[in-house]
Amino acid sequence: MxxxxxxxxxxxxxxxxxxxxxxxxxxxxxxxxxxxxxxxxxxxxxxxxxxxxxxxxxxxxxxxxxxxxxxxxxxxxRMDAAFAAVRADDENMLSISTTSTFANTWLAWRIGGFQMEHPNLAVRLDASNSLIDFATTEFDVAIRAGEGEWPGLHATRLFEIDYTPICSPRFMEEWQNEHGDRDMEPHDLVGLPRVSANDPWLDQWLTERGVEVPDRPPQPGVQLDSQTAEGTAAMAGRGIAMLTPFFWRYDLTEGRLVRPFRETSSRGWGYWFVCPEHRRQSPKIKRFCEWLLPTARGDHEAARTAGLDI
Missing domain, CATH: 1.10.10.10 (Winged helix-like DNA-binding domain superfamily/Winged helix DNA-binding domain)
Structure with a gap:
């Protein structure tokens, strides 16, 4: 001692x-x-x-x-040099936590643009649906889905999460062949296979369309934990998936998925940029936030304007 x-x-x-x-x-x-x-x-x-x-x-x-x-x-x-090295290492690496859906359908496709603007800043991206604790992990920022209520964190809304029933063209074609090529109606979804067997988002969407959803015990079957998995399963023809059209606009445009209805629903949720309140002025966090907000919001609005959220 x-x-x-x-x-x-x-x-x-x-x-x-x-x-x-x-x-x-x-x-x-x-x-x-x-x-x-x-x-x-x-x-x-x-x-x-x-x-x-x-x-x-x-x-x-x-x-x-x-x-x-x-x-x-x-x-x-020596102490000053040691802390300076730590500060330099910290400022040279940005660690981001986000959901697998946001990472795979949007951020991973665009994070290279941020790195081109900031070539001296390395980026580590972790895709997980688990909430992280900034106090016990080394993550600098996160992008979370929810209502924006996380005590002790600074949260800035990127855009609203909406969702609608989506399926594969083959699944839709088989349904139409069975029903005389008529248009699908919301009540038709009640008995159709679901990609996630007990998806509450579909029940809410149906209720908002005036469809009575029967009470039922939890159904046996697969329960997928992300839109990434659900969208992939929908493309394989496994049933109806509740997806955010913005994330799947290219698959919809290119015909890998189809959207039977224009109507969407929302639980009031959105995607949010979050970081510890006391670190929001960190230079690297400010640089990422200044890139992320206009890029995500602009991309979302451009997709709507161009009708690509079809």
Missing amino acids: RKLPPLSAIRVFEAAARHEHFTAAAEELGMTQAAVSYQIRALEDRVGARLFERSKGRVRLTDIGRRLLRPLTDAFD
């Missing part, structure tokens, strides 16, 4: 010894001259020897003070 005097007193001594001037040390450290004098006296009492000679308003190091100055200055320089 180290038997060191208080580090605050050591820090004051090192500054006062370099300057051989208590007032200059006080200015450097943002302290009063009286506080500097108090810390020096406390350290001298701890050491059991005088560290400065005081004469006519001036101070000079004693032999013991001079012996202490060089190794203490070297120690503070």
